[in-house]
Amino acid sequence: MNRMSKLLSNTWVRVAVVVVVAALLLIAPLVLPVFANQTLTRMGVYAVAVLGLNIIMGYTGQVMLGQIFFLGVGAYVTAYGVNNDWNIVVTFFAACILPGLLGLVIALAAARLGGLAIAMVTIALPIIGVPLAKRLTDLTGGSQGTSARFSSAPDWTGLDNDQWQYYMVMVITVIGFVLAYNLVRGKFGRAMAIVRDNEAVARSIGISPYRYKVMAFTIASIFGGASGFLYMVAVQYTSPETMSFAHSISLLAAMVVGGAASIAGSLIGGVYYVLVPQVTNAIDPTVTAISQGIILVAVLFILPGGLVSLPRVIRRLTRKRDTAVATSPQTTSPMHQDAGQAAEGPETERQGQS
Amino acid sequence: MNMRKRYRGVIGVAAMASAVALVVTGCTRGGDTNTGEDGEAAASPGITDDSITFGITSPLTGPTAGPGNCTVDGALAYFGAKNAEGGIEFGDGKTRTVEIKAYDDTYDPQKALANFQQMVAEGVFAAGIGLGTPTNRAWRDAAIDEEIPQVLVMTGDPLFSNREESPWQLGLVATYPQEGEAFGQLLADSGEEHKVAILSQNDDYGEGYVEGFKNAVEGADNIEIVGELTYEATDTSVDGQLTELAASGADVFFNAMSITPLVISALQKAQQLGWNPSWFLPSNTSSPTAILEPGGGAAFPGIYTVAFSEAAASPAFQESEEGQAFMAALGEYTNQDGIPGFPHCVWSWIGAATLEQAFQNMEEPTRESFMDALLNISDFDAPFMLPGAEIDTTIDGIPAVSTVVVQKYNGKGYDTVENFG
Incomplete structure (x- = not known):
């Protein structure tokens, strides 16, 4: 482990790893079967949605039960833009900005209430969103929904549709994850963590919990809108059913299973959201709901930090065995220090998740 | 320390990427290489010399699981029984078993x-x-792109039966306009003077019913629409809305409403207002036990609805030979317990029987040949159809169930009626 870390501290090795990962992401769709590409594409869609949820809930500690609403708004804006021949880049930004503005307006009011009130307000979003989408027939196509087909591969690329959609989703997902990574690692992320852990402390050092909650909420809704755009890339159809409240809870469960307050956990959450129904379909399609329930409970009991904490738990277990076997204090102490620090960092980072 | 943490993250990503790479080595991208080397037309995927695979995606868990499971179980039971007999003889002379795959x-929609x-x-x-x-709409475009039949879907949305827009699709159950039209026709044919009040849900559902009804009564001098309102x-x-419509003096009330509690309260409110018209209710909100009994439907001179299939709970169904075969197959091949609570089980059985017709008539093991055969079924005496209701897949814009019959509430269940009144 130690040697491995040392190896990785070499800049060239790090660059090589990034290059290899990038190459794999780029080459994968060219060799993978169609269905694998389509699955990866959908994973990207939900990874972005879960990422947004993680920013407000995992990192800032505010209960958000309406993320699917912003995904739905993003999807509808995309559909509207495409069907009215907007430029695709304009459409994408509109799909991010409009949900972001909505999120901002809602957060300005909701964050003032504080505590569980923000959760109640966000529950209302999908509950209002579904009938609203049905009623605004001219904008949304009513309860029949609306298709928007814009993600077929252009001829000059020589790609198949599934490959093109994969690349579109992959690029936006990667950008989203890099932005979120930098966000939570920086000053903003530290402020969010303090707001989450103790609002009084935050206030005492000049951090306004209200302002940070509003900002986190807005960012979460922008990510929600972006995932709505990606949803349209992958699915090309949206209807009021898209933003039904149950899906919001599924997103939340995906976030918990993946790992709250973790960037990698959001990715795992997206994978989980897409993969489990597919696997249960292959085993017994009537057990979708119950299998998801069992996985959620199992994760909460065994890995409260989500699947992302699995390597850390394994490391902790192996470390225990190592210390039991080792006799010389010289060999154990550096290891101890190393592993102890490594475990401590993410631990504090993940406090406050419930 | 902070740096080291970052490398761990990198390790994680690298590990994940390599996992993907492992998957890659397992499977390579298969092109659409349909090499029919034996001179015949190349067989489409999913069909061999002794079996064919048919997929059904339906809500099997969640709030709509009841009817959703029925849509799978009827077909599962039907083909389960057929497969046990050795399979179905296809139009190309080969006998195949039918495998149903449920999702x-x-x-x-996304799922x-x-x-x-x-x-x-x-x-x-x-x-x-x-x-x-x-x-069904969510994968309609994809099915057209892939040229894979998406057939006998259970939705009243007429889009699926529009041959031009949906070349690879076909609906099974009657569309909303069809239902409205059937009642309108009965009313127009009555020859008596009628004043009609219309209340409809302000969406494609309500609009479909009203459109069909108006088409049927257009040009009929004896029918006057005296009030038309919508609700959300x-x-x-x-x-x-009811108070306003009651004041119009209508003797027929066309209520295109899809929400059960609203229908019950509407029945009760009309009685409170002392308004006693004849009612029309859509097929999915006309259940005798769930709606008409609590709503006090017996107080009205007549409550009409439309139907095409027999009810599994009726004694006639249970006593018939076909009905018993249905119950036996359902018991053996599915998890349904006793008489199914939703008509979709019977509908799915009818759909399966229609599929069998298409299988028997398709001359080549291809999807094109299947669609040709499926869109060419008429004069088919399908099981469990009410007398007067028909399966005919040859009419553009109309799903497989081409004709529905109007039924009248008799205090317990429904009887088919020929005339209004």
Whole structure:
């Protein structure tokens, strides 16, 4: 482990790893079967949605039960833009900005209430969103929904549709994850963590919990809108059913299973959201709901930090065995220090998740 | 320390990427290489010399699981029994068994599309029979692109039966306009003077019913529409609309409403107002036990609805030979317990019988040949159809169930009627 870390501290090795990962992401769709590409594409869609949820809930500690609403708004804006021949880049930004503005307006009011009130307000979003989408027939196509087909591969690329959609989703997902990574690692992320852990402390050092909650909420809704755009890339159809409240809870469960307050956990959450129904379909399609329930409970009991904490738990277990076997204090102490620090960092980072 | 943490993250990503790479080595991208080397037309995927695979995506868990499971179980039972007899003889002379593959979409459009993609990957020959308008719409475009039949879907949305827009689709159950039209026709044919009040849900559902009804009464001098109002699907009360319509003096009330509690309260409100018209109710909100009894439907001179299939709970159904075969197959091949609570089980059985017709007539093991055969079924005496209701797939714009019959409430259940009044 130690040697491995040392190896990785070499800049060239790090660059090589990034290059290899990038190459794999780029080459994968060219060799993978169609269905694998389509699955990866959908994973990207939900990874972005879960990422947004993680920013407000995992990192800032505010209960958000309406993320699917912003995904739905993003999807509808995309559909509207495409069907009215907007430029695709304009459409994408509109799909991010409009949900972001909505999120901002809602957060300005909701964050003032504080505590569980923000959760109640966000529950209302999908509950209002579904009938609203049905009623605004001219904008949304009513309860029949609306298709928007814009993600077929252009001829000059020589790609198949599934490959093109994969690349579109992959690029936006990667950008989203890099932005979120930098966000939570920086000053903003530290402020969010303090707001989450103790609002009084935050206030005492000049951090306004209200302002940070509003900002986190807005960012979460922008990510929600972006995932709505990606949803349209992958699915090309949206209807009021898209933003039904149950899906919001599924997103939340995906976030918990993946790992709250973790960037990698959001990715795992997206994978989980897409993969489990597919696997249960292959085993017994009537057990979708119950299998998801069992996985959620199992994760909460065994890995409260989500699947992302699995390597850390394994490391902790192996470390225990190592210390039991080792006799010389010289060999154990550096290891101890190393592993102890490594475990401590993410631990504090993940406090406050419930 | 902070740096080291970052490398760990990098290790994680690298590990994940290599996992993906492992998957890659397992499977390579298969082109659409349909090499029919034996001189005949190349067989479509999902069909061999002794079997054919049919996929159904439907809500099998969640709030719509009841009817959703029925849409799978009827077909599962039908083909289970047929396979036990050795299979079905296809139009090309080969005898094949039919394998039904079920997928759960939980009424989520996105999952329905994912299920379709999974079906393509798993090589189904054709798909359909599943329940739901948004879910079926979600993979309609993809099915057209892939040229995979999406047939006998259970939705009243007319789009699926529009041959030009939906070349690879066909609906099974009657569309909303068809239902409205059947009642309108009965009224127009009565020859008596009638004043009609219309209340409809302000969406495609309500509009479909009203459109069909108006088409049928257009040009009939004896029918006058004296009031027409709408309500929103989210409304909790329609008392205001009912009061207004009651004042119009209508003797027939056409109520295109899809929400059960609203229908019950509307029946009660009309009685409170002392308004006693004859009612029309859509097929999905006309249940004798769930709606008319609590609503006091017996107080009105007549409550009409439309239907095409026999009810599994009726004594005639249970005593018939076909009905007993249905119950036996359902008991043996599915998890249904006793008489199914939703008509979709019977509908799915009818859909399966229609599929069998298409299988028997398709001359080549291809999807094109299947669609040709499927869109060419007429004079088919399908099981469990009410007298007067028909399966005919040859009419553009009309789903497989081409004719429905109007029925009147008799205090317990429904009887088919020829004349209004």
